[in-house]
Amino acid sequence: MPKAVDHAERREQIAHAACTVVAQHGFSQATVVRIARAAGYTTGMLAHYYASKREIILAALRLTLLRIEQRLTQPSDAKPDLLAVLSEALPLDESRFTECAFWTAFWGQVSTDEEVRRLNAWVHQEYARLYRRCMARHWPQSAAWPAPIRAHVLRSITTFINGLTASAVTSRADWPPDRQVAQLRMHLQLLLQWAETEAQRHGLRAPAVRAADPAVRRSRATQPRR
């Protein structure tokens, strides 16, 4: 195995350990010593891979985001719907609970530090982009909705997932996996119904483009926009 790959793998392993340590001990108690021990390294060895705790945490953030992106865009379910895909972001098992506890710990730091705030703005955008992609793929009809409706729905979904994350991480016993999924299912159903009704109402005033009919979409695409 080439040395570069080995180095990258070890960096990832340390970042993963950092994620677990932050989830278990909180941000400030996640010392380099603890992270090194969890990864099976000495702090001296750790220094070969990361220059500072901040660098490790940044790598852990990137890793967590990458993992969630992989799960949301390449789900194991053969015919996934939006609920199945977004459920990948919820703390439904140990490994996702750790990721969500890591995010919750991170949120607790955001208001305290300008650099963390900038980092969070980036994470926030990445999540928004990811959810937008999921919605476009699994609710293709959303392409025909007016942009403000799409934006509202996307914000509402993000808010609800953040809320489920906070609730389930802080009150785990009250939020068994099936309850989390049931709440998200209902939320998605209500939003979809609302968006379709609103889009139709909008369409009555200004004939709407139906996502279900690509031919109509193509022909309308050449007409001038109102």
Next chain:
Amino acid sequence: MPKAVDHAERREQIAHAACTVVAQHGFSQATVVRIARAAGYTTGMLAHYYASKREIILAALRLTLLRIEQRLTQPSDAKPDLLAVLSEALPLDESRFTECAFWTAFWGQVSTDEEVRRLNAWVHQEYARLYRRCMARHWPQSAAWPAPIRAHVLRSITTFINGLTASAVTSRADWPPDRQVAQLRMHLQLLLQWAETEAQRHGLRAPAVRAADPAVRRSRATQPRR
């Protein structure tokens, strides 16, 4: 002014300072020295009011909960609806932002410590009780809904408020007050419509008690339950 009152007031003032310091600096950086300075005391003087940082934080939690309870149950608006009342829990102005940032910092600590976990379970129950009370008061029709529907709606409201809190605290620029309120308004509307429809559907199978008709409610109350 009697000395006991003075003592209680000073304790409250310190608890309030602690809330602000946690919101600004995070949980671990909220040292007794910082809290004392923010309250205008020396650490020596602080010791007359609280035995430990933990005691101060506990008092800050109680104070924040008490304040939100006061706002939610005695709103300034003359004819408040559920939206107006629950908006009191959102970070819409500086003082509420501080409270919400304090909660978010607290969430980040929950997974790390058994005592914080117990404390959070209590806070969580208090919030649930408070939201339940608000719903019963401002949506009196909810009394006629089957209990599982009421429970689902309550959980969904709590989840959404937690999500708005997390989103607005961590991405303040993306969440101006009117956007927070608009999102909560829509969420409440959708839930209300869903609950009313479900309750009606349920009522078609087993004639439901209509909250709008107290006479029917009273007469049915004396009949044996199914």
